[in-house]
Amino acid sequence: MDNMWVLLVTTIFLSTIILYKNRFRLRSKHRSPLPLGTLGLPFIGETIEFVSCAYSDRPESFMDKRRSMYGKVFKSHIFGSPTIVSTDAEVSKFILQSDAKAFVPSYPKSLTELMGKSSILVINGSLQKRIHGLIGAFFKSPHLKAQITRDMHKYVQESMANWKDDHPIYMQDETKNIAFQVLVKALISLDPGEEMEFLKKQFQEFISGLMSLPINIPGTRLYRSLQAKKKMVKLVQNVILARKHSGFSNVPKDVVDVLLNDSSEQLTEDLIADNMIDMMIPGEDSVPVLMTLAIKYLSDCPTALQQLTEENLKLKELKAQLGQPLYWSDYLSLSFTQSVITETLRMGNIIIGVMRKAMKDIEIKGYLIPKGWCVFAYFRSVHLDANHYDWPYKFNPWRWQDKDMSSSNFTPFGGGQRLCPGLDLARLEASIFLHHFVTQFSWRAEEDTIVNFPTVRMKRRMPIWVKRRGAKENLVML
Ligand code: HEM
Known part of the structure; x- marks a missing residue:
């Protein structure tokens, strides 16, 4: 009987091994194939076609053409690297959710040179998680939102007080200008003045090198940008020094405080100073573009503008009756205004997608992403896909009134471990700006067009002619 048992167990054991081996062999034999597509010309690949489409008013035409030939995920060769392009929401979600064992951020060489090795935008693992968690929690805190709201009231009013109807x-x-002041205040508590102007000037010099040749010798664009960064880092180091002399407060008032208060030894003062500048890269341009695009889309859609204005005037009137100022939560409670911002994010595609590099062979949804290849999760195609959004090129804020924003078909702020920590800040700033703008002015926009490359902006900086609203007019609108 004992022998029977031994025989049975051995048979099961051996057949399990054979089965497993066969399955493994079967898997490696039938490994997912590389996605379809072409790598284009030697060395330059398909970069020229990609860039010429990117400059047009339909940057996604590069993707659309290949999507119809090869499917939603295809291979290409852009910016010097073989690349798998994903216009598939599920595949892009998988890429965003993966950790650094699978994918790490991939940026052009000039950009990584400018950011340095310790930048939040390039680091991985526990340090990235730590910094990301700290700043994300701070930007979400009611305390900061209240402070941003107060600061923004001041900056917006100061700016709008100078607006005249004859130019x-x-x-x-x-x-x-407004968004830069808010950002610098949130990062290092600097108020408008000489130092702010210095920082603004140096920052413009710094970002001019983002798309430059990666050659760092005196006289080159990259060299000048790095010199500008050094000057800015010095300014932040002085802020840190002053903070240490005055002692830290328990309630952090800015991101510098948040990072200095952290007990982790990894967060050195140099790392903090460098990161204050690096964090300006994703924060500086995106928020003003969001506000400008919202004004552009509203100028072209009078019914949406009418509804947004009525909603905001109603709130203003109510608050005036109660004798209360507007709190941050008041702005975020305006549901149509939030839908306008969401629709602007969908159509505007301020960040068209994110680039990663595969650290190992990855198989997803039947596709192979080989180790060392770049992968481009292209959000723009998903946001403008007629299968996800009816009439995708039509500005329609009403589509968001009963729609779920947390779907993988809507990722203007990315997702996963690198989900934009500034997203609450961006929405709040846009809400406050829109409120003050539509309740104080009516306007006529001059003809202008959206440029999509290398960053999204207005070709003529969006000139508008404003007319200050009278108190009577406000009431008629109500
Ligand atoms: C409309 C405005 C904004 C948009 C559309 C936007 C979009 C994004 C996206 C798509 C990412 C993900 C990048 C990736 O996965 O590689 C990101 C990351 C990031 N954003 Fe934003 N952003 C905006 C505003 C801001 C603001 C105001 C800040 C404030 C400082 C900010 C700070 C950051 C930082 C630090 C990261 C990197 C996070 C990490 O890698 O851990 N962003 N943003």
Whole structure:
């Protein structure tokens, strides 16, 4: 009987091994294939066609053409690297959710040179998680939102007080100025003044090198950008020094405080100073573009503008009756205004997608992403896909009134471990700006077009002619 048992167990054991081996062999034999597509010309690949489409008003035409030939995921060769392009929401979600064992961020060389090795945008693993968690929680805190709201009231009013009806107002410049002041205040508590102007000037010099040749010798674009960064880092180091002399407060008032208060030894003062500048890269341009695009889309859609204005005037009137200021939560409670911002994010595609590099062979949905290849999760095609959004090129804020924003078909702020920590800040700033703008002014926009490459912006900086609303007019609108 004992022998029988031994025989039975051995047979099961051996057949399990054979089965497993066969399955493994079967898997490696039938490994997922590389996605279809072409790598184009030697060395330059398909970069020229990609860039020429990116400059047009339909940057996604590069993707659309290949999507119809090869499917939603295809291979290409852009910006010097073989690349798998994903216009598939599920595949892109998988890429965003993966950790650094599978994918790490991939940026052009000039950009990584400018950011340095310790930048939140390039680091991985526990340090990235730590910094990301700290700043994400801070930007979400009611305390910061209240402070941002107070600061923004001041900056917006100061800016709008100078607007006259006899010359054009350049929306893109005005919003850029306001958003920069808010960002610098949130990062290092600097108020408008000489140092702010210095920082603004150096930052413009710094970002001019983002798309430059990666050659760092005196006289080159990259060199000048790095010199500008050094000057900015010095300014932040002085802020840190002053903070240490005055002692830390328990309630952090800015991101510098948040990172200095952290007990982890990894967060050195140099790393913090460098990161204050690096964090300006994703924060500086995106918010003003969001505000400017919202004004552009509203100018072209009078019914949406009417509804948004009525909603905001109603709130203003109510708050005036109660004798209360507007709190941050009041702005975020305006449901149609939030839908306008959401629709602007969908159509505007301020960040068209994210680039990663595969750290090992990855198989997803029947496709192989080989180790060392780049992968481009292209959100724009998903946001403008008629299968997900009816009439996708039509600005329609009403589509969001009963729609779920948390779907993988809507990722303007990315997702997973690198989900934009500034997303609450961006929405709040846009809400406050829209409120003050539509309740104080009516306007006529001059003809202008959206440029999509290398970053999204207005070709003529969006000139508009404004007219200050009278108290009577406000009431008629109500
Ligand atoms: C409309 C405005 C904004 C948009 C559309 C936007 C979009 C994004 C996207 C798509 C990512 C993900 C990048 C990736 O996965 O590689 C990201 C990351 C990031 N964003 Fe934003 N962003 C906006 C505003 C801001 C603001 C105001 C800040 C404030 C400082 C900010 C700070 C960051 C940082 C630090 C990261 C990197 C996070 C990490 O890698 O851990 N963003 N943003």
